[in-house]
Amino acid sequence: MKTQDLIEKLPYSEPFLFVNEILSVSTEKITGTYTFRRDAYFYEGHFKNDPVTPGVILTECMAQIGLVCFGIFLLNEEQVSENTKFVMSSTEIDFYRPIFPDEKVKVISEKIYFRFNKLKCKVKMLNIKDEIVAQGTISGMILKETVQP
Amino acid sequence: MTSEEIYEKLKPIIKIYLPDDISANEINKSSDLTRELNINSSHLVDIILDIEDVFDIEFKNEDMEKMRNVNDAIALIQQKVSK
Numbered sequence: 001m002k003t004q005d006l007i008e009k010l011p012y013s014e015p016f017l018f019v020n021e022i023l024s025v026s027t028e029k030i031t032g033t034y035t036f037r038r039d040a041y042f043y044e045g046h047f048k049n050d051p052v053t054p055g056v057i058l059t060e061c062m063a064q065i066g067l068v069c070f071g072i073f074l075l076n077e078e079q080v081s082e083n084t085k086f087v088m089s090s091t092e093i094d095f096y097r098p099i100f101p102d103e104k105v106k107v108i109s110e111k112i113y114f115r116f117n118k119l120k121c122k123v124k125m126l127n128i129k130d131e132i133v134a135q136g137t138i139s140g141m142i143l144k145e146t147v148q149p
Numbered sequence: 150m151t152s153e154e155i156y157e158k159l160k161p162i163i164k165i166y167l168p169d170d171i172s173a174n175e176i177n178k179s180s181d182l183t184r185e186l187n188i189n190s191s192h193l194v195d196i197i198l199d200i201e202d203v204f205d206i207e208f209k210n211e212d213m214e215k216m217r218n219v220n221d222a223i224a225l226i227q228q229k230v231s232k
Contacts, residue, residue, distance in 0.1 A: 089191030116213050118194040141190050 006069045009080050015041055018061035025073050029110045032065035038101040053099040058125060058134050063088055066109025066123040067140045074114050075142060085143040089118070093136035097127060104128050109138075117142045150230050155204075155223045162199045163219070166192040181218045196222075204230055 003022035010019065023031045036053050043051035068086045075084075099105060105125050112120040119142065124135035156178065164173045168187050175186065182188045188196065193216075197208050200222070206229040216222050 087190075089189065113198075116194045116197060116208075116210060118191055139191060141194075143190070 009072045018064050030070040031108050035104040062123045065107040071119050088140045090139045095134045097133045152223050178220045
């Protein structure tokens with residue numbers, strides 16, 4: 001599957017899409033990027049007159065690249081339908097550096113395991129200088145159609 | 150291995166993944182893992198992975214679908230251990 005196809009298969013849209021580009025993907029590892037737009041809605045309130053990207057949004061960006069794009073690749077194109085649901089089940093992330101408006105980040109996610117439709121990954125986020133912004137583990141379930149989370 | 154021996158090894162595994170609103174005393178052989186013990190689908194996978202380690206067996210995708218309650222798990226483990 002081409003990397004652009006992975007992004008097209010994502011179930012997100014603006015203002016909650018946090019993937020610009022997938023740089024590389026294999027069965028073991030995925031790398032992608034995102035640039036946080038200055039006009040993103042959350043900067044208005046986080047914080048008052050002091051825009052900093054919220055940790056939950058950094059986590060979401062890590063999950064969209066490191067878990068959902070990766071999961072779509074691992075499942076293969078044909079197995080992903082509109083009814084496929086992605087559910088984040090667990091996160092444990094440490095944060096090291098802030099990300100300000102207009103900053104570009106790189107997310108690298110390495111598979112710990114993908115079994116019984118559960119994908120668990122070691123994920124890190126780097127800034128443009130390749131400094132660690134955040135790192136930890138994220139897991140999620142890929143659910144087919146009628147199954148409840 | 151008897152089903153009783155399996156049950157004694159299985160109970161502590163399940164206990165790890167119980168949410169705060171379920172007490173370990175509520176585990177019995179007929180407990181439905183998701184509906185009664187409130188274990189989510191992600192932790193159900195964790196339970197299977199722990200079972201694989203503890204009993205040195207391997208589960209297949211279809212095995213997971215068969216595992217609704219504690220008795221189902223015991224039966225699956227027994228079947229695999231004896232192979």
